[in-house]
Amino acid sequence: MKTVKVLFPLSLLLLSGCVVGPDYKAPDAALPAKFSQGGHKQADVTLNPWWEAFRDKKLNSLVAQGMGENLDVQQSLERIVESRANVIVAGAGGLPQINAGGSGTVEGQDGSFRRNSGSDDHSETKTLSVGADASWLIDLFGQYRRTKESANASLDAAYDDVNVARLAYLSDLATTYIEARYNQEAYALQQQSLTSRRETLKLTEDIKAAGAASSLDVVQAEGLVNTTLAELPGYQTGFNQSANHIATLLGLPATSVTAGLRKGSAQPWPRYDTKIGVPADLVRNRPDIRRAERQLAAATASIGVAEAQLYPSLTLSGSIDGSRIVASAASGGLTSWSFGPSLNLPIFNGGRLRANVDIAKSAAQQQYLAWKQTVLTGIEEVENALVGLRNSYQTVAALRKVVDSSERALGLARESYKGGATSLLDVLDAERSLAASRVSLAASIRNLANSYVSLNVAIGGGSAIEPPDSKVSETKTSAAY
Numbered sequence: 471m472k473t474v475k476v477l478f479p480l481s482l483l484l485l486s487g488c489v490v491g492p493d494y495k496a497p498d499a500a501l502p503a504k505f506s507q508g509g510h511k512q513a514d515v516t517l518n519p520w521w522e523a524f525r526d527k528k529l530n531s532l533v534a535q536g537m538g539e540n541l542d543v544q545q546s547l548e549r550i551v552e553s554r555a556n557v558i559v560a561g562a563g564g565l566p567q568i569n570a571g572g573s574g575t576v577e578g579q580d581g582s583f584r585r586n587s588g589s590d591d592h593s594e595t596k597t598l599s600v601g602a603d604a605s606w607l608i609d610l611f612g613q614y615r616r617t618k619e620s621a622n623a624s625l626d627a628a629y630d631d632v633n634v635a636r637l638a639y640l641s642d643l644a645t646t647y648i649e650a651r652y653n654q655e656a657y658a659l660q661q662q663s664l665t666s667r668r669e670t671l672k673l674t675e676d677i678k679a680a681g682a683a684s685s686l687d688v689v690q691a692e693g694l695v696n697t698t699l700a701e702l703p704g705y706q707t708g709f710n711q712s713a714n715h716i717a718t719l720l721g722l723p724a725t726s727v728t729a730g731l732r733k734g735s736a737q738p739w740p741r742y743d744t745k746i747g748v749p750a751d752l753v754r755n756r757p758d759i760r761r762a763e764r765q766l767a768a769a770t771a772s773i774g775v776a777e778a779q780l781y782p783s784l785t786l787s788g789s790i791d792g793s794r795i796v797a798s799a800a801s802g803g804l805t806s807w808s809f810g811p812s813l814n815l816p817i818f819n820g821g822r823l824r825a826n827v828d829i830a831k832s833a834a835q836q837q838y839l840a841w842k843q844t845v846l847t848g849i850e851e852v853e854n855a856l857v858g859l860r861n862s863y864q865t866v867a868a869l870r871k872v873v874d875s876s877e878r879a880l881g882l883a884r885e886s887y888k889g890g891a892t893s894l895l896d897v898l899d900a901e902r903s904l905a906a907s908r909v910s911l912a913a914s915i916r917n918l919a920n921s922y923v924s925l926n927v928a929i930g931g932g933s934a935i936e937p938p939d940s941k942v943s944e945t946k947t948s949a950a951y
Contacts, residue, residue, distance in 0.1 A: 489612030490781070491774020494619075494767045497838060499845045501749040507856040512747035515755050516633070516934035520926035521644055524738040524919070528731070529647050536643060536720040537636070538937035544721075546628070546635040553621070553628040560621035564614030566606040574598045596796040603789035611781045616774030623771060627764035633757035633933040641927040643719050644738075645920055650712035651737045652916040656909050657705035658734065663905040664698045666880070670897055671695055673888070687894040694898055698905070737915045740922040746856065746929060752848045755930035759848060762841040769834040776830040779823050783814045848928065855925035862918035869911040876904035 504510075521533055537543070578594035609615060671691040677683040713731050714724035753759055788809035795801060816823055880900040886892040926932065 488610065489615055489774060490777040491612070491616055492770060494623075494770045496763065497766065497841060499753070499842060501753075501845070501849070504748050505746055505849075505856060506853055507746070507860065510745075510748065512745050512751060514934075515745070515747070515751075515926075515929055515931045516757075518926075518931045519935060520744065520931045521640065521923075523740045523742050523922070525741055526647075526735065526738050528735060529644070529738065532643060532647065532716065532720065532727070533640065534937070536639065537935070539721040540635070540639045540719055541721050543632065543635045543639055546632040549631060550625070550628045553625040557618065557621040557625055560614065560618040563617060564607070564609045566604055568602065568604045570600070570602040572598075572600040597793060599791065599793040601789065601791035603787070605785055605787040608784045608786065610784055611778040613775055613778035613783075616771045616778065620768040620771035620775065623764050623768035627761045627768065630757045630761035630764060634761060636935070637757060637927055637930065637933040639719060640932055641923060643716065644923045646712050646715050646719070648738050648916055648919045648923070650709050650716070650731055651735060652912055653705045653708035653712065654734045655737050655912045655915075657702060657709070659908045659912060660698055660702055660705065660905065663901065663908070664695065664702075666904075667691070667695045667698055667901055670884070670894075670901060673884070674894055677888075682890065683894065690894060690898060694901065737912065738919045739915065740919065744922070744925050744929070744931070746852060746925070749849050749852075752852070752929065753845065755933075756844075756848050756928075757930060757933045759841070759844050762837070762844045766834065766837040766841050769830070769837040773827065773830040773834055776823075776827040779826065780816060782816070785812045785814070786810075787812060851928035852925065855921055855928050858921035859918065859925055862914060862921050865914045866911065866918055869907060869914050872907045873904070873911055876900070876907045880904050 519533075521529060575597045576594065577597070607614075671688070671694075674683055674687050674691045678685070678688055709731075710725075710728060713728040716731070717724050717726040717728075720727065747755075753763075786809075788807070790805070790807040792803065792805040794803045880897070880903075883892060883897045883900040887894060887897045
């Protein structure tokens, strides 16, 4: 008997150390040694403020202003709070549960009846009861340990999700700001074209008055002026829409930042190159890849949770109840208690528990494929951004020459037209070519800036930069205790 008393708790201890389900191992991906444009292994780029390469004070201030105010970022911060609470819930299942309660009642009878001499009867009974019960589900096969493991991995994923939201915010804000400045630049260029075309119209009218031009020439010159006037509102609309979207990204009502952006500024132009590193750096630097890996860890732990339910479960439970009764004639107390284990054996459940294991395994495999897809997508985005940035530099350089040539061609066409050597059509064609080349150059500068943003976002640059009063820092500190 003594041997049983000793072996029984030891067997429980040994069984409680058994954890079913696969142990998680971080996945490996077959990555190329370098990108097509080269690159060398680099340090962490998640703290690199790449937008400062534009040397645009307004852009820098907008980034700082919205870093903690963006609503997507704030939602991701709240998901950290939720995930932390889920860790507590997951851990609570494997701990003893104790509940207590009490009650009190008073019962009595009142009345009167007459015998030989009148008398009144009154009786009263007071009952006070208290009780407590406790239960502890012995984690024989690691169900709650796997549950907590899954919850902790989900918490890690929630932290990475904040950086995903920040990176998306930085990308959206920078590209929208670039678009706003492009529309301002294109509007200003079209205003220059409008001035030039009005000069041509005035010149044509003067020549017609001298009898050297026809009414057709005047009408054609007027048509070009009106065409330019028709294009201007589109650029104004584009600017206002971009400004309104920037306000939304900052968590402000639309039009809140429009006035501050109306003062024109040069189109953003990156002042230095980006160190792209190697594909293996993406696994460390991109928050969406880290998040997918943590979600895979959570899904893997869930397999153990499902498998643990295939095996017996043992619960230790006990209760104690006490009551005190005070009656008119007598009083006394009564105490009762109970304690003992209960064993649950899953014998027949129609295959539900085994199906739950298959579901968990499939979910983990799906999450692995999602992680692998995220890695490959990241490499693709870097490669595309590298090609786009390189080609944008070449396009901008070529278009600058086109603009110079078009400006000289317009000057020569006007001089020839004044001297009667060419027709008005040559002047109008030269003006069209110059206006188109100027806008094309502005669009190419916009594309270059966007490619620079895309490259830095693709490598995860700046995703871990937090505002000074970041709630993420506070949450991480709290989670350490």
